[in-house]
Amino acid sequence: xxxxxxxxxxxxxxxxxxxxxxxxxxxxxxxxxxxxxxxxxxxxxxxxxxxxxxxxxxxxxxxxxxxxxxxxxxxxxxxxxxxxxxxxxxxxxxxxxxxxxxxxxxxxxxxxxxxxxxxxxxxxxxxxxxxxxxxxxxxxxxxxxxxxxxxxxxxxxxxxxxxxxxxxxxxxxxxxxxxxxxxxxxxxxxxxxxxxxxxxxxxxxxxxxxxxxxxxxxxxxxxxxxxxxxxxxxxxxxxxxxxxxxxxxxxxxxxxxxxxxxxxxxxxxxxxxxxxxxxxxxxxxxxxxxxxxxxxxxxxxxxxxxxxxxxxxxxxxxxxxxxxxxxxxxxxxxxxxxxxxxxxxxxxxxxxxxxxxxxxxxxxxxxxxxx
Amino acid sequence: xxxxxxxxxxxxxxxxxxxxxxxxxxxxxxxxxxxxxxxxxxxxxxxxxxxxxxxxxxxxxxxxxxxxxxxxxxxxxxxxxxxxxxxxxxxxxxxxxxxxxxxxxxxxxxxxxxxxxxxxxxxxxxxxxxxxxxxxxxxxxxxxxxxxxxxxxxxxxxxxxxxxxxxxxxxxxxxxxxxxxxxxxxxxxxxxxxxxxxxxxxxxxxxxxxxxxxxxxxxxxxxxxxxxxxxxxxxxxxxxxxxxxxxxxxxxxxxxxxxxxxxxxxxxxxxxxxxxxxxxxxxxxxxxxxxxxxxxxxxxxxxxxxxxxxxxxxxxxxxxxxxxxxxxxxxxxxxxxxxxxxxxxxxxxxxxxxxxxxxxxxxxxxxxxxx
Numbered sequence: 001x002x003x004x005x006x007x008x009x010x011x012x013x014x015x016x017x018x019x020x021x022x023x024x025x026x027x028x029x030x031x032x033x034x035x036x037x038x039x040x041x042x043x044x045x046x047x048x049x050x051x052x053x054x055x056x057x058x059x060x061x062x063x064x065x066x067x068x069x070x071x072x073x074x075x076x077x078x079x080x081x082x083x084x085x086x087x088x089x090x091x092x093x094x095x096x097x098x099x100x101x102x103x104x105x106x107x108x109x110x111x112x113x114x115x116x117x118x119x120x121x122x123x124x125x126x127x128x129x130x131x132x133x134x135x136x137x138x139x140x141x142x143x144x145x146x147x148x149x150x151x152x153x154x155x156x157x158x159x160x161x162x163x164x165x166x167x168x169x170x171x172x173x174x175x176x177x178x179x180x181x182x183x184x185x186x187x188x189x190x191x192x193x194x195x196x197x198x199x200x201x202x203x204x205x206x207x208x209x210x211x212x213x214x215x216x217x218x219x220x221x222x223x224x225x226x227x228x229x230x231x232x233x234x235x236x237x238x239x240x241x242x243x244x245x246x247x248x249x250x251x252x253x254x255x256x257x258x259x260x261x262x263x264x265x266x267x268x269x270x271x272x273x274x275x276x277x278x279x280x281x282x283x284x285x286x287x288x289x290x291x292x293x294x295x296x297x298x299x300x301x302x303x304x305x306x307x308x309x310x311x312x313x314x315x316x317x318x319x320x321x322x323x324x325x326x327x328x329x330x331x332x333x334x335x336x337x338x339x340x341x342x343x344x345x346x347x348x349x350x351x352x353x354x355x356x357x358x359x360x361x362x363x364x365x366x367x368x369x370x371x
Numbered sequence: 372x373x374x375x376x377x378x379x380x381x382x383x384x385x386x387x388x389x390x391x392x393x394x395x396x397x398x399x400x401x402x403x404x405x406x407x408x409x410x411x412x413x414x415x416x417x418x419x420x421x422x423x424x425x426x427x428x429x430x431x432x433x434x435x436x437x438x439x440x441x442x443x444x445x446x447x448x449x450x451x452x453x454x455x456x457x458x459x460x461x462x463x464x465x466x467x468x469x470x471x472x473x474x475x476x477x478x479x480x481x482x483x484x485x486x487x488x489x490x491x492x493x494x495x496x497x498x499x500x501x502x503x504x505x506x507x508x509x510x511x512x513x514x515x516x517x518x519x520x521x522x523x524x525x526x527x528x529x530x531x532x533x534x535x536x537x538x539x540x541x542x543x544x545x546x547x548x549x550x551x552x553x554x555x556x557x558x559x560x561x562x563x564x565x566x567x568x569x570x571x572x573x574x575x576x577x578x579x580x581x582x583x584x585x586x587x588x589x590x591x592x593x594x595x596x597x598x599x600x601x602x603x604x605x606x607x608x609x610x611x612x613x614x615x616x617x618x619x620x621x622x623x624x625x626x627x628x629x630x631x632x633x634x635x636x637x638x639x640x641x642x643x644x645x646x647x648x649x650x651x652x653x654x655x656x657x658x659x660x661x662x663x664x665x666x667x668x669x670x671x672x673x674x675x676x677x678x679x680x681x682x683x684x685x686x687x688x689x690x691x692x693x694x695x696x697x698x699x700x701x702x703x704x705x706x707x708x709x710x711x712x713x714x715x716x717x718x719x720x721x722x723x724x725x726x727x728x729x730x731x732x733x734x735x736x737x738x739x740x741x742x
Contacts, residue, residue, distance in 0.1 A: 002398040004375050005408040006676035008693050009494060009617035010400070027373040029381070029400040032617065034676075037376040099506035104499060123380060125496045128475060129503055135470035135644075136507035145622065246380035246403065251516065273506075305377035305405075322379050 010034055013059030014149045014211025022229045030060030030123045036231045045230050046327050049198055053157035054230030055218050058195070058202070059149035059211070064107075064119040064127045070139035075109060075117045077137070078130060080255075080275050082265040086111045091176035091191060095255040095263055096126065101277030103253055104129060106245045106260065108176060108193060120150065120193075120202075122245040133273065147208045152232075153218060154200035157225040162201045165221045166190055170201065178204070183217055186210045195232045197240035197365070234303060234324045238333060241292075241365040248290070248321040248335055254278065256286040257337065259364065289340050292362040293320055294371055295332040295350055300325035309351040310336050310359070317342050320350050329371040336361060381405055384430030385520045385582025393600045401431030401494045407602045416601050417698050420569055424528035425601030426589050429566070429573065430520035430582070435478075435490040435498045441510035446480060446488045448508070449501060451626075451646050453636040457482045462547035462562060466626040466634055467497065472648030474624055475500060477616045477631065479547060479564060491521065491564075491573075493616040504644065518579045523603075524589060525571035528596040533572045536592045537561055541572065549575070554588055557581045566603045568611035568736070605674060605695045609704060612663075612735040619661070619692040619706055625649065627657040628708065630735065660711050663733040664691055665742055666703040666721055671696035680722040681707050681730070688713050691721050700742040707732060 004010070004027055011033040013019075019036045026038030036057050039045060048054050066074050076083050079094045080101075086092055091110045095103050096119075105126050107119040119126050131143045153162055162170050166181050170190055173179065178191035181203075189204040205214050219227060237244070243258055255264050255278070266279050293310065301323065308320040318338030326333045334350075342348070342361055350357045362370040375381070375398055382404040384390075390407045397409030407428050410416060419425050437445050447454050450465045457463055462481045466474050467490075476497050478490040490497050502514045524533055533541050537552045541561055544550065549562035552574075560575040576585050590598060608615070614629055626635050626649070637650050664681065672694065679691040689709030697704045705721075713719070713732055721728045733741040 002375060002396055002405075002407075002409075004373060005397045005399040006674050007399055007408075007615075007618055008676060008678055009615065010676060012677055025373055026376045028376040028378055034373075036373075037378075038373075098499075098502055125499060128469075128496060128500055131469055132500055132503040133507065136504065244378075244380065247378055303377050305379060305381060306383055307379055 004034070013057050014205060014208040015057035015059055015151060015215050016211070018212045018215035019057050019229065024229070031062045031121065033060040033062070035060035036229070038231065039229050042235075043327060046233055046235050048226070048228055049155050049196060049230055049233050049236055051156065053153060053155040053161050053222055053225050053227045055215070055222065055227055056152040056154060056229070056231050058152045058232065060123070061120050061150050062145055063148040063204070064121055064130055065144050065146045066117045066119070066130065066141050067144070068115060068141035070134070070141040071115045071117055074130065074134055074139050074141050076268065077133060077272055079109065080264050080268060080272055080278055082268055083109065088113055089177055089179060091178060091193065093176065093263055095260045097255065097274030097278065099273055099277065101254045101274045101281055102251065103245060103249055103255055103258070103260070106243060110178060110191070118148070124246065147206065149205045149208060149211065150202040151205060151214060151218065152194045152200060152202050153222070154194045154196045154230070155198045158200035161218070161222040161225055161227060162190065162203075165217065184213065186214055188214075195242060196236050197242065198236065234322070235327055238322060238324045238335065239326050239328050239366045244322065248337065253337070254281050254286060256281055257288045258290045285340065287340055288318065288337055290364065291336045291338055291342065291344060292364045292366050292370070293334045293336040293348070293350065293359050294329065294362050294366070295323075295334075296358040297332060298330065301332050304352075310338055310348050311351060311356070312342070312346065312348045317348065326366065328368055329366060331371045333366055335364070375405070384428050385576060385579040386428035386430055386522060386586050387582070389583045389586035390428050390600065395600070402433045402492065404431040404433070406431035407600070409602065410600050413606075414698060417604055417606050419597070419599055420526050420567060420601055420604055420607055422527065424524060424526040424532050424593055424596050424598045426586070426593065426598055427523040427525060427600070427602050429523045429603065431494070432491050432521050433516055434519040434575070435492055435501055436515050436517045437488045437490070437501065437512050438515070439486060439512035441505070441512040442486045442488055445501065445505050445510050445512045447639065448504060448643055450480065451635050451639060451643055451649055453639055454480065459484055460548055460550060462549060462564065464547065464634055466631045468626065468645030468649065470644055470648065472625045472645045472652055473622065474616060474620055474626055474629070474631070477614060481549060481562070489519070495617065518577065520576045520579060520582065521573040522576060522585060522589065523565045523571060523573050524593070525565045525567045525601070526569045529571035532589070532593040532596055532598060533561065533574070536588065555584065557585055559585075566613060567607050568613065569607065605693070606698055609693060609695045609706065610697050610699050610737045612737070615693065619708065624708070625652050625657060627652055628659045629661045656711065658711055659689065659708055661735065662707045662709055662713065662715060663735045663737050663741070664705045664707040664719070664721065664730050665700065665733050665737070666694075666705075667729040668703060669701065672703050675723075681709055681719050682722060682727070683713070683717065683719045688719065697737065699739055700737060702742045704737055706735070
């Protein structure tokens, strides 16, 4: 692949200098910020996440803050998930939708205070969207992007590392819950969250000038557990079944198609954006669903930069929206966004650069026995 | 800089294969699509644009289409510039603003038909914004991103090249006007436009499967004039004074601050988004303005990936929002977004990596005598 042009429209994370010093070799633009996606040894980096602990610059997961008397109201209007029982210190995963029920982002929503919410966003402009809705509905709320940049610590040893820095209270945090913290005077929030299924935390840095300092504190504290730099890891996240909204959805994808129906509450108020459309889709049934795809062949193929057609009996039945070498299955795997007529166990083919690769549809998350 | 990860959230332009074959070496994400920004010899590529003709994959300039009975109404609601006299076949440059008068994009708006407009956008999600406004205001209009990908032909020889392909009618096109065209059955529109001040055209490809074919037709036709691959060229666009919305604006920049006040019509209807705020800013006067910055030193410094502070008498007076080596001035130049108290001729300093570089403020576009 080509290099990235150093344009001022691509921002640097507060951890940028630290990751450059660590030898980052692959980057990915995310919310107009460069996010590391590789330090040189994909397999080693994968196993460190599975067996040990890994630290990630995920500063690109920007926070969109809603603050003011109508903050809670706006948060609910934007969210087809009931937030009425969400309390301060709690986070919730939400599939934000447009008026047609199409997913436009899938943030963690953190309730900071009764009049303040952060949307910890995937890669689309939730700030623009939220400001538009707030202004069009005449709500009394300010939408900003505060100086907050998460650093993830992920893997089975992450809890020990994070507890060694902040104390044992972090061990009691429930999933998506968070608390205030401070180290060397650096203002932080610590949440049990992160874009892997190996467990871990996200440390929300609230002073962008102190990224290198926080990086080094975590790096130092993690030495006994062999911590090293990592990143949201395509192999692990696909094996585990985590959605990459921008990569795995198209301009028509609704939550029911990509296993997010369980995060939709159809009984939210009628003024919630998209809820009327989602009720109709739920009643009629989604036309597509997301299944795992395991391809034949024992040689890793490269991550692809685009979708591939999935065919059955010579007819297109869906798209392979990502692909990765699975170290667990020792096969090339990916997510299929396929017709609801397709079922687990179906034999299909993936069309790739003129080649037809035999494949089967399996459940998500992937299991070793499905290879 | 690091390499770009081949993620499916970064789309390939229809000209991707052609530009890879041409040896593209630097890419820039733009509207979630990779856009070439270098083929290996920046100086040669610059002079070809200034003296000859250059062809650019600007597929990342996506089109947002408004279509339906309320398309014209929505286009005007989004635009603080009077579109009422815009006719079919005409384009207009517009600074789209949010309700606070902050620029959110600066597209060319093309009137395709009375009920159909294309917004040929800079790098932000105008589709999301437009869908939100349309739905919130209950307008009868469909907002989509059609299969349309511009290929730019720029430079003083561009007219000869484009006329040799499509005929002499293109010589009569006024700036931002366009017409339908076809070559080998490929459906196109040809516009006199492009992100340089060297003159030229953008060919709007309306069938994404035929990008390589169109590329090769233009390449072949341009041989007598020495055409070769190029890209929106930082040196030329900064010398010429063209704004890069995402790079040169922050979360508070209004059109008056960045020389776009002449594209704002304060007498558009009151339901136009942002017009109330813009009227107020116009009445009070903007707090910042954009001036040229010429730095001391005769050695090219690298394009920077972030803004630098501009100081005067030890006090910050603004930001250097880009920088480039100017082949015309043989100096490092850039745009300053500075306090309205700063004037052309002022001596200032640019703080860069701990160094203070003497600089002066000059008019935009840059002139050779200002070095």
